[in-house]
Amino acid sequence: MKNTNSLLNDAWAALSKNKAALISATTMAAMVLMVLFGPIFSPYTIDETDWYKISAAPSLLDGHIFGTDDLGRDLFVRTMYGGRISLMVGLVATMVSVMIGVTYGAVAGFMGGRIDSLMMRFVDVLYAMPFLFFVILLMVFFGRSIFLIFVAIGAVNWLDIARIVRGQTLNIKGKEFVDAAKTGGVSTIKIIMKHVVPNLLGVVVVYVALTVPQVILVESFLSFLGLGVQEPMTSWGALVNQGARQMESSPWMLLFPALFLATTLFCFNFIGDGLRDALDPKDRTRGND
């Protein structure tokens, strides 16, 4: 029955008409598959040194299709493994921070008054904590692991989104449809989930599209300081970092990881734009021009 079109169904129909978003989504899907299954087709492993091919240029003959790095390791395999880490950090950390941030911000904004003040002061306290200090502390106590990177990045990122969402919620709370829902006997939790959160989606989606790339970069920064992923594991950020140092002698070391990183960032931006338009019923009709 056509009447029961839900927001998500309609959004999907609109998204599938947006070419830029579709191409980006397909590219992303292809990249995820490549990252997951690519290494199987390569004769090399991530930490194996090819002593005869140190800093070798890309070549199809010997199977080093992206070349090798200064330690003779196959760059294709390393880029794929790095992609696993980078994408995982980007997606998982962002999802975690979005879930915490949206709920926290929406509740604080909607409840208002003292609860809002308390919740937001807590956010302020966490803001005051120096990020690096926090990460180092975690590493000292719990030892190094990828899981900790998720925790560290997630713990910092949700603060931003909580703030943004709270501001938007305050705005939405003043709208008359919220009052109308209250007189319609709708419970507070349902009002937040059905009336407030859907109207926040536009802002949140744009924020997510910006956060995923940012988180990937933060991870590379941590790796650079030796706090992130440790050798022989790697990430796109770490690879770009190493590549940048060798870019005059062996530019492929920079080129390939950077290409993957940049493509990902582009794709996320287009997907984000597409999602925002698709989720807003007003933009949707405009998009049908």
Place this chain on the structure above:
Amino acid sequence: MTDLLLTKKLNVKFRSRGEIIHAVNDLSFKLSDDEILGIVGESGSGKSQTVLSIMGLLETNGSATGSCVFTNKELINLPSGELNKIRGNEIAMIFQDPMSSLNPYITVGKQMSGVLKRHTKMNNKEIKERCIDMLDSVGISKPQERFDGYSFELSGGMRQRVMIASALLTNPKLLIADEPTTALDVTVQEKILDLILDVKERFKMSVIMITHDLGVVARTCDQVLVMKNGKLQESGNVEAIFYSPQADYTKELLEKSKEINLDEQQKYSETQDANIKNSLVKSTKAKVNFVLPKKALFSTENILTAVNEISMETLEGEVLGVVGESGSGKSTLAKTILGLQKLSSGQVEVFGQRLTEINKKELKEIRKKMQVVFQDPFSSLNPRMTVFEILKEPLDSFFPSMTKESAQKDIEDGLMEVGLKPEYLGRYPHELSGGQCQRVAIARALMPKPQLLICDEAVSALDASIRGEIIDLLLRIKAEKKLTMIFIAHDLAVVRKICDRVIVMQSGKIVEQGPTEKVFFEPEKEYTANLLSAVPTPDPKMEREKHTKRVQAK
């Protein structure tokens, strides 16, 4: 008299989604020196687009053809460099919403000076003097302070005065006022209209007044153009239009706007037959305080009393009107009754239960019997929900055990009841017109089959003809369902048409209450009388008399 503005066959077109929309069709008119021309019509009639095309302010997808000669210069399709020498210098414009036409980030003085810097060679000191003079002459007290102040420190009426002052800075020959008083209260509107008449005399200019309110036209204009759907319906001088209208549309408009005419009082019963009727809402000394944010850390708390010891009663089956200017606390009163706003002191009883003494569950039971329709239909419907979802929500929460089939049937019936077809169920609010949205909001309010309906300015945001339809709808539903209604409005015509009893509020207090006809014809308090006389009536002679009286009184 010479022609200041001569427009011939003006056409304005918009391209939108591959379609061409004709906003203005073959419009010809002229404006003489020292004359006020009124352009009347409902929204979408092309009245604003007419002047925007003259000013070269059309949106980028719009184009104008035809001719419009202003003091021997052709304005249509003049390059913007040339146009800028005229705009703001010889033709000035004021807009509907003074809130958004003044920039809150820069001082009033700076905004005013901009015009003079652009068009004259005055130095800063002269500019400042001229601005302050001008603020003074539009009746702003302490102009020196206001010059350095910001626009948000001013009230709506004061802002419109500032707009007029900055429009007058360059001694324009033509002032275009686009709905200058629509966003203002009636008493403020009266003052602003008087000011426009006054400065027109003093500065010897012509005025184009765009409005949907025939009363405003009767009060101010010499010549009138009546427009509908981009076409001219009728033009002529104000007396001809009002006393011997030719076009059907003009007659219709006049008919609709005469509802408030105070010449024929209808019978009313002084004593309500209160013997059997029980009261649904009863407030005793209800008070609502808002604590304003502190200005400094140790300053004392500022308290705003929005509702100040209000005692009132709503009887079963009646329509109770609550009138007052903005800020009089009428909406806060409604929110208090609905349980959306906490009482600071006093009592409100709804359906015999005290709002301060009930728990959530009881409140929900009460809300089932009491529903609300808000002012702005676009903000009262969640933009991300379809009409179906909007109507289903109250059913879900009040009747959780209802089956899918009977809910579907109820929703379709509810929609039919407010005059919409079931095909609208899958639409989103932005795909509906304002009137349709308001119908959906009414349908939503009726879903739980309430006994009491509170309409908070439910028709204020709508066009005159749609307003009439919605009022008729409300009256019909009221009669069919034996509803009791509390009708909050600032529009006195509407109140007179549908209310049995009226409460007049001013700054949180009740000024006067009684049967509608009594309050309208024999007001006891001066405030009520002023409120009533400030409403412009569509009768030019009467308005002129009132105007001369006011001028003499000064």
